[in-house]
Amino acid sequence: MLDEILKKFEEAACHPELLKERYLSEGKQIVLVAPVYTPEEIVHSMGLVPMGAWGGDLQLQESKRYFPAFICSIVQSIVELGMKGAYEGVSALIVPSLCDSLKVLGENWKYAVPSIPFIPMTYPQNRKPEYALDYTLHGYERVISDLQKATGKVFSEKLLRVSLQIYNEHNELMRETVKELAAHPEISAQKRSWIFKSATFLRKEEHSALLRQFLEELRKQEAGKRKLRIVTTGILADAPSLLKILDENGLQIVADDIAAESRQYKTDCEIGNDGLVSLAKKYAARDNCSVLYDPYKRRVEALVETAKAVEADGVLMVLTKFCDPEEFDYPLIRNACNAAGLPIVEVEVDRQMENYEQAATIIESFKEMMESK
Amino acid sequence: MAEEIKKQRPAPDPNSAKYKLNMIAKKAYDDAFAAKERGELVGWCSSNFPVEIPETLGLYVCYPENQAAGIAARGGGERMCSIAEGQGYSNDICAYARVSLAYASGAPAEEQPMPLPDYVLCCNNICNCMIKWYENLSRELHIPMIMIDIPFNPDYDVPDAEVTYIKNQFLDAIKQLEEITGKKWSWDRYREVMEISGRTSRAWLEATATAKYVPSPFNGFDLLNHMAVMVTARGKLEAAEAMETLLREYKENHEKGVSTYRGEEKHRIMFEGIACWPWLRVTAHGLRDRGINMVTTIYADAFGFIYKDFDDMCRVYAKVPNAINLEYARDKRIKLCNDNHVEGLLVHTNRSCKLWSGFMYEMSRQIGEECDIPVVSFDGDQADPRNFSEAQYDTRVQGLTEIMQSRKEAQNAG
Numbered sequence: 001m002l003d004e005i006l007k008k009f010e011e012a013a014c015h016p017e018l019l020k021e022r023y024l025s026e027g028k029q030i031v032l033v034a035p036v037y038t039p040e041e042i043v044h045s046m047g048l049v050p051m052g053a054w055g056g057d058l059q060l061q062e063s064k065r066y067f068p069a070f071i072c073s074i075v076q077s078i079v080e081l082g083m084k085g086a087y088e089g090v091s092a093l094i095v096p097s098l099c100d101s102l103k104v105l106g107e108n109w110k111y112a113v114p115s116i117p118f119i120p121m122t123y124p125q126n127r128k129p130e131y132a133l134d135y136t137l138h139g140y141e142r143v144i145s146d147l148q149k150a151t152g153k154v155f156s157e158k159l160l161r162v163s164l165q166i167y168n169e170h171n172e173l174m175r176e177t178v179k180e181l182a183a184h185p186e187i188s189a190q191k192r193s194w195i196f197k198s199a200t201f202l203r204k205e206e207h208s209a210l211l212r213q214f215l216e217e218l219r220k221q222e223a224g225k226r227k228l229r230i231v232t233t234g235i236l237a238d239a240p241s242l243l244k245i246l247d248e249n250g251l252q253i254v255a256d257d258i259a260a261e262s263r264q265y266k267t268d269c270e271i272g273n274d275g276l277v278s279l280a281k282k283y284a285a286r287d288n289c290s291v292l293y294d295p296y297k298r299r300v301e302a303l304v305e306t307a308k309a310v311e312a313d314g315v316l317m318v319l320t321k322f323c324d325p326e327e328f329d330y331p332l333i334r335n336a337c338n339a340a341g342l343p344i345v346e347v348e349v350d351r352q353m354e355n356y357e358q359a360a361t362i363i364e365s366f367k368e369m370m371e372s373k
Numbered sequence: 374m375a376e377e378i379k380k381q382r383p384a385p386d387p388n389s390a391k392y393k394l395n396m397i398a399k400k401a402y403d404d405a406f407a408a409k410e411r412g413e414l415v416g417w418c419s420s421n422f423p424v425e426i427p428e429t430l431g432l433y434v435c436y437p438e439n440q441a442a443g444i445a446a447r448g449g450g451e452r453m454c455s456i457a458e459g460q461g462y463s464n465d466i467c468a469y470a471r472v473s474l475a476y477a478s479g480a481p482a483e484e485q486p487m488p489l490p491d492y493v494l495c496c497n498n499i500c501n502c503m504i505k506w507y508e509n510l511s512r513e514l515h516i517p518m519i520m521i522d523i524p525f526n527p528d529y530d531v532p533d534a535e536v537t538y539i540k541n542q543f544l545d546a547i548k549q550l551e552e553i554t555g556k557k558w559s560w561d562r563y564r565e566v567m568e569i570s571g572r573t574s575r576a577w578l579e580a581t582a583t584a585k586y587v588p589s590p591f592n593g594f595d596l597l598n599h600m601a602v603m604v605t606a607r608g609k610l611e612a613a614e615a616m617e618t619l620l621r622e623y624k625e626n627h628e629k630g631v632s633t634y635r636g637e638e639k640h641r642i643m644f645e646g647i648a649c650w651p652w653l654r655v656t657a658h659g660l661r662d663r664g665i666n667m668v669t670t671i672y673a674d675a676f677g678f679i680y681k682d683f684d685d686m687c688r689v690y691a692k693v694p695n696a697i698n699l700e701y702a703r704d705k706r707i708k709l710c711n712d713n714h715v716e717g718l719l720v721h722t723n724r725s726c727k728l729w730s731g732f733m734y735e736m737s738r739q740i741g742e743e744c745d746i747p748v749v750s751f752d753g754d755q756a757d758p759r760n761f762s763e764a765q766y767d768t769r770v771q772g773l774t775e776i777m778q779s780r781k782e783a784q785n786a787g
């Protein structure tokens with residue numbers, strides 16, 4: 001039974017193109033949502049299907065006409081997929097302005113993939129003061145009006161509050177799943193990754209239904225033998241070759257600070273009378289993330305605290321090549337982990353990487369570091 | 374060889390714009406050191422942070438980008454970058470940030486020393502990289518960070534909601550700075566600074582616009598030197614006067630038919646991107662040896678900080694080069710190319726700057742088509758000398774020259 005559910009996660013995670021076809025054949029309209037935070041709830045509330053666009057593991061050819069080599073492969077491969085027609089049939093792409101590479105993504109997209117409208121979501125970085133809420137709302141209004149134009153759907157406050165609820169429930173389930181998985185070393189890193197990855201493609205209510213079944217089954221299962229416990233941090237950590245190395249070395253991910261994974265689900269929305277304001281407050285409440293202004297770099301301490309709380313043996317930094325938001329944080333994270341006596345290593349990945357030998361060597365020595373402690 | 378040439382140079386004329394501008398830049402560092410010694414607080418400030426704020430408050434601030442450029446131009450870029458890399462910073466990070474973080478950690482830089490900061494003033498209208506860099510400064514040095522977020526604008530015009538957001542942050546920043554430094558904000562003084570900044574900006578715009586004359590009365594590489602004053606000191610009276618001197622000199626040059634560009638100006642190009650400071654001489658010679666004058670850059674337009682009031686100032690700061698969308702950025706450049714009779718575009722694909730280079734391929738294609746000029750790019754970096762190849766630069770510039778030459782011949786024949 002557990003395997004059957006995992007199979008469903010795997011299918012959605014590994015074949016978003018089939019999912020896209022299914023949604024389209026059901027008469028639904030799809031809107032792509034780029035990293036790191038997009039107001040998916042708005043898309044959802046308008047009866048549209050938000051599907052995550054975090055790029056894909058493929059060689060870059062067409063996108064080279066637009067990007068110099070030193071832009072991260074997430075951004076480049078989104079455009080590559082767009083130019084190759086992988087997104088055909090979708091109604092729009094929403095890109096938030098949270099890092100420099102995302103800013104240029106939208107500008108290039110307009111010319112590289114003119115058939116799919118680009119919708120910018122401009123967020124305030126100084127997001128805590130009261131006045132920043134108005135600016136976030138202005139961004140939402142822009143998104144709503146562009147979505148209405150692109151899809152013909154209309155926005156309703158009432159439906160937004162329903163969606164906010166669905167997203168909160170999904171957040172809660174994702175957090176429970178992470179906790180439960182930490183108690184089950186027998187579930188591989190690869191399987192864990194399918195759960196997260198499928199969440200970016202599936203409608204949240206569908207994903208929540210699967211999570212509920214999964215949790216129920218998992219709780220019945222006897223926990224496997226203890227493995228070395230690690231916390232991962234970075235933007236993306238879904239490369240099958242990397243996950244395979246973790247699994248082969250007997251490392252269990254017991255918590256993560258990955259933008260595409262737990263960072264998405266840690267902040268809930270306090271649903272008030274005004275749905276949009278509630279959503280704007282949710283954005284303002286987000287913290288501890290490399291693409292959000294963080295004057296005291298609390299992210300660093302938060303990560304160390306998480307690692308301690310879950311009794312991790314070490315921290316694995318999965319650095320997406322050319323991701324400067326993460327690259328600036330790495331030395332601070334490394335120093336803080338060292339000071340806390342937590343083994344830490346960094347593995348650099350990108351979506352075109354085929355040779356994982358260096359990563360394997362690093363992870364093997366990481367394992368030794370942890371074992372010898 | 375370089376030393377020899379230097380020694381033979383006559384003493385600079387203290388009434389010349391060049392001398393005055395260099396002194397202003399130098400004085401900013403001296404004043405900051407003196408302030409630090411007196412026990413006053415000193416800030417570090419990002420280049421497009423509204424200079425009106427520290428100027429009105431009478432604060433002493435230094436500009437890390439300017440420092441990093443100075444260090445790189447004098448040969449210290451690789452050393453400082455390597456120090457930062459040794460501390461764990463990836464060599465993919467903007468080289469200005471690497472140089473600066475190395476300096477902040479205590480690595481000496483005789484090339485351009487600067488007092489360490491007591492607070493940092495960050496504005497991300499040119500890049501979000503700036504936020505990350507200043508966060509690290511703030512954390513590592515245990516000092517407060519004042520942050521003005523000016524988002525990248527995906528539209529042509531600046532929406533009112535953005536102006537309001539920016540204005541509120543400006544007012545917040547003033548309040549924070551009053552608390553940190555004990556200095557008081559005065560609206561009268563602000564209006565004076567605004568006037569002076571407008572005067573300096575008008576002189577700059579007019580001076581750079583004299584490139585419309587053929588031949589141009591100046592060598593565009595001059596602008597790369599003078600812009601430091603535009604960035605850091607345009608609210609100071611000396612800066613306004615020096616820029617007006619510069620304008621007068623360029624006008625006189627034109628009347629006399631002379632130029633700071635030595636040799637015959639055979640071709641006129643626009644240069645796109647930050648200068649390759651470590652390779653300044655090589656890049657300049659590569660042009661001069663072929664009779665190419667870089668007559669304009671986006672800097673010519675970028676420092677037109679002319680506004681009528683506080684709100685308008687907020688709007689202006691949302692329109693700096695890296696804060697605007699492709700179409701607006703493109704149109705500004707097309708105007709510069711047309712106004713200044715540009716015959717070719719040379720693009721620096723700057724490994725340090727994701728935002729500047731990230732949509733440059735498409736934008737320069739569009740400029741090339743619209744202006745009907747050839748476009749050639751080369752790989753480089755504004756401060757890390759390792760990311761530049763002299764041979765590639767030479768080949769690309771040669772290619773550009775040949776196209777411009779053959780077009781000219783075809784025109785003459787036709």
Ligand code: SF4
Nearest residue numbers: 072099101235320323
């Ligand atoms: S946060 Fe990093 S990985 Fe994500 S788009 Fe920006 S540069 Fe790329």
Ligand code: SF4
Nearest residue numbers: 467499500502725726
């Ligand atoms: S070079 Fe580019 S990335 Fe570096 S500080 Fe300047 S604008 Fe930012």
